[in-house]
Amino acid sequence: QQQVKQSPQSLIVQKGGISIINCAYENTAFDYFPWYQQFPGKGPALLIAIRPDVSEKKEGRFTISFNKSAKQFSLHIMDSQPGDSATYFCAASYDAGNMLTFGGGTRLMVKP
Amino acid sequence: DSGVTQTPKHLITATGQRVTLRCSPRSGDLSVYWYQQSLDQGLQFLIQYYNGEERAKGNILERFSAQQFPDLHSELNLSSLELGDSALYFCASSVDSNRNSPLHFGNGTRLTVT
Numbered sequence: 430q431q432q433v434k435q436s437p438q439s440l441i442v443q444k445g446g447i448s449i450i451n452c453a454y455e456n457t458a459f460d461y462f463p464w465y466q467q468f469p470g471k472g473p474a475l476l477i478a479i480r481p482d483v484s485e486k487k488e489g490r491f492t493i494s495f496n497k498s499a500k501q502f503s504l505h506i507m508d509s510q511p512g513d514s515a516t517y518f519c520a521a522s523y524d525a526g527n528m529l530t531f532g533g534g535t536r537l538m539v540k541p
Numbered sequence: 542d543s544g545v546t547q548t549p550k551h552l553i554t555a556t557g558q559r560v561t562l563r564c565s566p567r568s569g570d571l572s573v574y575w576y577q578q579s580l581d582q583g584l585q586f587l588i589q590y591y592n593g594e595e596r597a598k599g600n601i602l603e604r605f606s607a608q609q610f611p612d613l614h615s616e617l618n619l620s621s622l623e624l625g626d627s628a629l630y631f632c633a634s635s636v637d638s639n640r641n642s643p644l645h646f647g648n649g650t651r652l653t654v655t
Contacts, residue, residue: 463643465646470646470648471648472543472545472631472633472646472648472649473584473631473646474543474645474646475643475644475645476574478643481626518584527572527574527589527635527638527639527644528574528586528589528597529584529586529643529644530586531583531584531585532583533583534584
Protein backbone atom coordinates (compact mmCIF):
# COMPACT_ATOMS: atom_id res chain seq x y z
CA GLN A 430 0.00 0.00 0.00
CA GLN A 431 1.57 3.23 -1.16
CA GLN A 432 0.62 5.79 1.44
CA VAL A 433 2.64 8.63 -0.07
CA LYS A 434 2.30 9.30 -3.78
CA GLN A 435 4.92 11.46 -5.48
CA SER A 436 4.89 13.12 -8.88
CA PRO A 437 6.36 13.54 -11.37
CA GLN A 438 8.69 10.54 -11.62
CA SER A 439 11.16 12.62 -13.59
CA LEU A 440 11.62 16.31 -14.24
CA ILE A 441 13.84 18.32 -16.55
CA VAL A 442 14.32 22.00 -15.76
CA GLN A 443 16.52 24.67 -17.28
CA LYS A 444 19.13 26.34 -15.11
CA GLY A 445 17.55 29.20 -13.22
CA GLY A 446 14.08 27.74 -13.46
CA ILE A 447 11.74 26.53 -10.72
CA SER A 448 11.51 22.82 -9.98
CA ILE A 449 8.24 21.66 -8.41
CA ILE A 450 7.67 18.21 -6.96
CA ASN A 451 4.36 17.18 -5.46
CA CYS A 452 3.33 14.60 -2.89
CA ALA A 453 -0.02 13.43 -1.59
CA TYR A 454 -0.65 11.31 1.45
CA GLU A 455 -3.54 9.21 2.66
CA ASN A 456 -2.92 8.66 6.35
CA THR A 457 -4.23 11.66 8.30
CA ALA A 458 -2.16 10.57 11.28
CA PHE A 459 1.01 11.69 9.49
CA ASP A 460 2.39 14.78 11.18
CA TYR A 461 5.95 15.14 9.99
CA PHE A 462 6.90 15.62 6.33
CA PRO A 463 10.59 15.68 5.36
CA TRP A 464 12.18 15.86 1.94
CA TYR A 465 15.36 13.95 1.13
CA GLN A 466 17.89 14.45 -1.65
CA GLN A 467 19.83 11.50 -3.02
CA PHE A 468 22.82 11.61 -5.35
CA PRO A 469 23.96 8.52 -7.26
CA GLY A 470 25.94 6.17 -5.05
CA LYS A 471 24.95 8.01 -1.88
CA GLY A 472 22.29 7.61 0.75
CA PRO A 473 19.38 10.03 1.08
CA ALA A 474 20.17 13.26 2.91
CA LEU A 475 17.63 15.39 4.74
CA LEU A 476 16.91 18.59 2.84
CA ILE A 477 14.05 20.28 4.63
CA ALA A 478 11.06 19.23 6.74
CA ILE A 479 7.70 20.64 7.77
CA ARG A 480 4.99 19.95 10.33
CA PRO A 481 1.28 20.48 9.59
CA ASP A 482 0.95 23.47 11.90
CA VAL A 483 2.58 25.68 9.24
CA SER A 484 1.67 26.09 5.58
CA GLU A 485 5.10 26.96 4.27
CA LYS A 486 8.75 26.62 5.22
CA LYS A 487 11.67 28.12 3.35
CA GLU A 488 15.36 27.32 3.60
CA GLY A 489 17.50 29.08 1.04
CA ARG A 490 16.30 28.13 -2.43
CA PHE A 491 14.14 25.28 -1.09
CA THR A 492 10.53 25.80 -0.01
CA ILE A 493 7.95 23.31 1.25
CA SER A 494 4.29 24.20 0.79
CA PHE A 495 1.79 22.23 2.85
CA ASN A 496 -1.99 21.91 2.33
CA LYS A 497 -3.47 19.95 5.22
CA SER A 498 -7.04 19.90 3.92
CA ALA A 499 -5.94 18.52 0.56
CA LYS A 500 -3.39 16.19 2.19
CA GLN A 501 -0.74 17.44 -0.18
CA PHE A 502 2.69 18.98 0.12
CA SER A 503 5.23 20.11 -2.40
CA LEU A 504 8.87 21.05 -2.78
CA HIS A 505 9.84 24.12 -4.78
CA ILE A 506 13.46 24.62 -5.81
CA MET A 507 14.00 28.19 -6.90
CA ASP A 508 16.81 29.21 -9.28
CA SER A 509 17.52 25.53 -10.00
CA GLN A 510 21.18 24.69 -10.61
CA PRO A 511 22.88 21.75 -12.34
CA GLY A 512 24.20 20.73 -8.92
CA ASP A 513 20.59 20.18 -7.83
CA SER A 514 20.34 17.27 -10.26
CA ALA A 515 19.48 14.34 -8.00
CA THR A 516 16.60 12.16 -6.92
CA TYR A 517 14.22 13.76 -4.44
CA PHE A 518 12.03 11.83 -2.04
CA CYS A 519 9.17 13.10 0.03
CA ALA A 520 8.36 11.20 3.20
CA ALA A 521 5.96 11.18 6.10
CA SER A 522 5.83 9.82 9.62
CA TYR A 523 3.54 9.92 12.64
CA ASP A 524 3.53 9.46 16.37
CA ALA A 525 6.82 10.06 18.05
CA GLY A 526 8.76 7.70 15.86
CA ASN A 527 11.07 8.20 12.95
CA MET A 528 9.72 5.41 10.75
CA LEU A 529 9.45 7.19 7.46
CA THR A 530 7.08 6.26 4.63
CA PHE A 531 8.71 7.44 1.42
CA GLY A 532 7.23 8.55 -1.86
CA GLY A 533 8.43 6.90 -5.05
CA GLY A 534 11.03 9.56 -5.83
CA THR A 535 11.53 12.20 -8.53
CA ARG A 536 14.62 12.24 -10.69
CA LEU A 537 15.46 15.89 -11.35
CA MET A 538 17.79 16.98 -14.12
CA VAL A 539 18.74 20.64 -14.34
CA LYS A 540 20.12 21.51 -17.76
CA PRO A 541 22.87 24.17 -18.01
CA ASP B 542 29.81 12.42 4.69
CA SER B 543 26.94 11.44 7.00
CA GLY B 544 29.16 9.66 9.51
CA VAL B 545 27.21 6.40 9.09
CA THR B 546 29.42 3.57 7.83
CA GLN B 547 28.06 0.55 6.02
CA THR B 548 30.01 -2.52 4.97
CA PRO B 549 30.40 -4.09 2.55
CA LYS B 550 29.56 -1.66 -0.26
CA HIS B 551 28.74 -4.47 -2.66
CA LEU B 552 27.75 -8.06 -2.11
CA ILE B 553 27.10 -10.71 -4.71
CA THR B 554 25.75 -14.05 -3.60
CA ALA B 555 23.62 -16.95 -4.78
CA THR B 556 20.03 -17.85 -4.05
CA GLY B 557 19.56 -19.74 -0.81
CA GLN B 558 22.60 -18.19 0.83
CA ARG B 559 22.86 -16.06 3.97
CA VAL B 560 24.57 -12.68 4.28
CA THR B 561 25.24 -10.14 7.01
CA LEU B 562 25.26 -6.41 6.45
CA ARG B 563 26.96 -4.19 8.97
CA CYS B 564 26.31 -0.63 10.06
CA SER B 565 28.21 1.70 12.37
CA PRO B 566 26.06 4.69 13.37
CA ARG B 567 27.27 8.25 13.79
CA SER B 568 29.12 8.88 16.99
CA GLY B 569 26.59 9.60 19.72
CA ASP B 570 23.57 8.26 17.83
CA LEU B 571 21.60 5.64 19.77
CA SER B 572 18.99 4.73 17.18
CA VAL B 573 19.62 2.67 14.05
CA TYR B 574 17.20 2.09 11.18
CA TRP B 575 17.35 -0.27 8.22
CA TYR B 576 15.73 0.57 4.88
CA GLN B 577 15.53 -1.37 1.64
CA GLN B 578 15.58 0.46 -1.71
CA SER B 579 14.49 -1.40 -4.81
CA LEU B 580 13.21 -0.32 -8.20
CA ASP B 581 9.75 -1.79 -7.73
CA GLN B 582 9.17 -1.11 -4.00
CA GLY B 583 11.11 2.12 -3.56
CA LEU B 584 12.47 2.97 -0.12
CA GLN B 585 10.89 0.80 2.55
CA PHE B 586 11.43 0.85 6.29
CA LEU B 587 12.50 -2.52 7.65
CA ILE B 588 13.33 -2.23 11.34
CA GLN B 589 14.53 0.17 14.04
CA TYR B 590 16.69 -0.36 17.10
CA TYR B 591 17.24 2.03 19.95
CA ASN B 592 20.10 1.50 22.38
CA GLY B 593 20.15 -2.23 21.75
CA GLU B 594 16.43 -2.88 21.78
CA GLU B 595 14.06 -3.37 18.89
CA ARG B 596 11.81 -0.31 18.70
CA ALA B 597 9.73 -0.73 15.55
CA LYS B 598 9.20 -3.14 12.69
CA GLY B 599 8.16 -2.36 9.17
CA ASN B 600 7.96 -4.53 6.08
CA ILE B 601 10.67 -6.92 7.13
CA LEU B 602 10.47 -10.51 5.95
CA GLU B 603 10.71 -13.37 8.44
CA ARG B 604 13.88 -14.48 6.61
CA PHE B 605 15.48 -11.22 7.69
CA SER B 606 16.63 -10.33 11.18
CA ALA B 607 18.66 -7.61 12.80
CA GLN B 608 20.31 -6.72 16.05
CA GLN B 609 22.09 -3.81 17.68
CA PHE B 610 25.12 -4.58 19.79
CA PRO B 611 26.31 -2.90 23.02
CA ASP B 612 28.76 -0.76 21.03
CA LEU B 613 25.67 0.40 19.05
CA HIS B 614 26.70 -1.03 15.72
CA SER B 615 24.00 -3.02 13.98
CA GLU B 616 23.82 -6.02 11.69
CA LEU B 617 21.11 -7.03 9.26
CA ASN B 618 21.00 -10.74 8.51
CA LEU B 619 19.35 -11.93 5.33
CA SER B 620 18.85 -15.67 4.88
CA SER B 621 17.44 -18.06 2.28
CA LEU B 622 18.08 -15.33 -0.24
CA GLU B 623 15.87 -14.99 -3.29
CA LEU B 624 16.40 -13.09 -6.52
CA GLY B 625 13.87 -10.51 -5.35
CA ASP B 626 16.03 -9.63 -2.36
CA SER B 627 18.47 -7.88 -4.69
CA ALA B 628 18.37 -4.24 -3.60
CA LEU B 629 20.21 -1.42 -1.91
CA TYR B 630 20.09 -1.74 1.86
CA PHE B 631 20.53 1.49 3.79
CA CYS B 632 21.28 2.00 7.41
CA ALA B 633 20.41 5.29 9.06
CA SER B 634 21.02 6.60 12.54
CA SER B 635 19.67 9.35 14.76
CA VAL B 636 20.43 10.68 18.20
CA ASP B 637 17.24 9.27 19.65
CA SER B 638 14.07 7.63 18.42
CA ASN B 639 11.73 10.55 17.91
CA ARG B 640 11.18 12.61 14.80
CA ASN B 641 12.96 15.64 16.19
CA SER B 642 16.14 13.74 15.44
CA PRO B 643 17.03 13.84 11.75
CA LEU B 644 17.94 10.56 10.12
CA HIS B 645 21.46 10.32 8.71
CA PHE B 646 21.81 7.65 6.04
CA GLY B 647 24.88 5.66 5.11
CA ASN B 648 25.79 5.05 1.48
CA GLY B 649 24.22 1.62 1.46
CA THR B 650 25.14 -1.95 0.64
CA ARG B 651 24.19 -3.11 -2.82
CA LEU B 652 23.13 -6.74 -2.65
CA THR B 653 22.92 -8.78 -5.82
CA VAL B 654 21.43 -12.27 -5.60
CA THR B 655 22.16 -14.47 -8.62
